[in-house]
């Protein structure tokens with residue numbers, strides 16, 4: 001771990017609470033993601049992963065609690081926090097009238113990057129993520145996986161110190177998936193930090209350093225992958241922790257009957 | 258099925274209202290406007306019963322006009338006709354006629370259709386002094402609103418179908434632009450025809466005959482035909498009205514079938530050129546990036562193309578009308594109106610971005626940069642149009658008090674841009690979904706639209722008034738005129754800056770909340 005002494009965690013969530021119209025979906029969630037770590041966030045549907053990551057990245061105002069990115073309070077000093085962070089949310093659209101290349105240039109310009117840096121980077125990202133052929137197609141005509149990849153590229157272009165990715169591998173083909181894994185590992189090896197959510201336990205187990213299991217807006221378990229998988233696969237651990245709701249043998253018999 | 262869709266619509270409406278107080282407030286305003294329309298217009302129409310036939314006949318052109326306006330409004334103002342988007346039903350095993358019946362019922366139970374129906378019933382009362390005409394008026398009250406609703410559905414769905422391809426998009430935009438101008442053309446014809454119209458001596462019979470032979474007037478002409486004893490034309494009108502309904506129904510069902518089997522997309526494989534001109538013109542700051550993106554949207558986005566065309570064609574008619582009638586004030590007002598409209602197009606810019614706006618939030622774009630970028634885009638797109646119209650109007654002699662009008666135009670453009678930049682940061686408005694039906698309206702969109710419309714109508718008038726007063730007072734003196742121009746430039750710039758700064762600050766404070774709302778503004 002490249003965690004230098006005296007430095008705080010890359011992402012620190014303290015007592016995050018979110019209520020939607022009186023319904024509490026995140027209950028005082030606290031997490032500390034060390035620097036240089038590839039951190040996995042897993043949990044069942046509706047666990048609050050997207051909500052938590054949105055609050056950590058300044059996209060959703062928490063009802064209570066604080067989020068700090070590399071020492072910058074996301075909600076007290078949003079500009080400083082956003083400058084060192086790259087975000088690829090899940091389920092939010094992109095500016096679809098722009099082509100893939102234009103989108104990258106757009107994000108780079110919004111982040112005040114000099115052109116002689118941002119333009120070559122955009123080309124490199126497009127090539128590595130296998131989007132070069134479609135760089136001049138508007139994002140509206142991209143497939144789901146292509147949208148995921150261009151979002152990732154847009155999050156990477158300013159070389160952030162912290163990457164927050166919501167389900168980055170969803171709908172991505174195996175070849176691009178391998179490319180993304182390589183990018184993320186290399187990024188972490190050079191001191192960057194990644195926080196990503198995923199539903200694919202095998203992927204998290206093979207890729208991440210640490211994992212937090214979230215359910216019902218609370219952290220059920222948080223440890224290194226090695227410690228969590230000491231007694232079995234992450235898949236099994238996950239089912240144990242969140243309680244597997246077995247479909248009973250005689251349920252849904254009308255299906256296909 | 259029909260009942261189910263009506264219930265679904267009502268439920269969506271209720272949910273939208275219970276979720277946002279802005280929507281609640283503007284729904285109440287909308288409801289009051291509707292009540293006012295019925296309460297004021299209804300009795301006046303019904304009281305026509307006590308008037309001679311020559312005056313009662315006014316219902317024919319009146320309601321024919323309303324039917325036409327209905328169509329035009331639904332083309333212009335998305336969000337007026339709040340009907341469910343048929344593409345939402347594509348995955349259900351529904352046959353098009355079933356769905357059409359349901360959507361029709363949902364429209365007919367909406368506030369606008371109810372208002373129209375109530376007014377149509379007032380029309381029946383208006384004909385109550387001619388006993389024989391009452392059944393005919395009742396028939397008109399049934400057929401007329403149906404025609405209005407079906408006409409709108411058929412035309413908008415057909416256009417939406419056409420506009421999925423790129424050339425079709427331009428074609429559709431041109432049709433919409435021209436259709437919007439139809440009332441203006443009519444106005445042009447009327448004012449050039451008979452000057453000095455007075456209500457007392459009004460003989461509406463001529464107009465009634467003309468209107469009753471237009472497609473929108475076939476149904477409404479029935480009671481007039483019967484009251485004047487022209488049974489033959491009554492029969493023809495009835496046949497035509499019924500035939501029109503049948504045709505419109507067929508067109509609509511056919512379009513629905515198409516939508517249900519092949520949901521609309523934005524026209525696949527849209528390749529784009531590498532724009533080099535805009536960056537060279539504007540630079541690469543965040544403000545410039547936002548401006549360049551919005552300028553591109555004005556020609557890439559089918560939802561915006563028709564708005565742009567319409568706004569650009571609008572002034573031509575004012576200027577022509579001014580040249581025909583010889584009233585200079587008309588040309589001047591036309592240019593001012595253009596400037597105001599052009600500025601106000603900025604009002605729901607955020608809604609057109611929709612949830613994609615998260616990219617501004619996560620990159621830490623300052624609120625003022627977001628606002629200013631959009632202002633620059635609107636200025637780049639519409640500034641030349643406004644300037645050109647003004648120069649041409651002056652050139653052909655339609656505008657004489659050049660300095661005075663210049664001052665008002667500049668102030669109007671600045672003020673409406675500033676107003677839209679400021680208000681648009683608080684009320685994002687609504688917009689059709691990207692790549693979806695450009696005429697689809699959101700449930701509850703009409704409600705928020707009312708509040709925005711109120712601001713859009715009253716705001717520019719109040720803001721420009723001081724400059725108008727100044728311009729009028731300075732007439733005759735070239736020196737004073739020049740002073741007023743300078744002051745109005747400063748005034749417009751000041752309002753613009755105020756809109757950008759205040760709107761930007763509000764966005765900075767409430768960006769996450771705005772992002773949450775933008776998740777719901779597109780349908």
Ligand SMILES: Nc1ncnc2c1ncn2[C@@H]1O[C@H](COP(=O)(O)OP(=O)(O)OP(=O)(O)O)[C@@H](O)[C@H]1O
Nearest residue numbers: 020021025043044045046047048049050051052199
């Ligand atoms: N805008 C919202 N309004 C109301 N409730 C919401 C909203 N967004 C999320 N929720 C609720 O918050 C809970 C957590 O949702 P969230 O999207 O964070 O789950 P998730 O862990 O990302 O699930 P998934 O694995 O399916 O992506 C859910 O119960 C959801 O219904």
Ligand SMILES: [Mg+2]
Nearest residue numbers: 049050090166
């Ligand atoms: Mg999620």
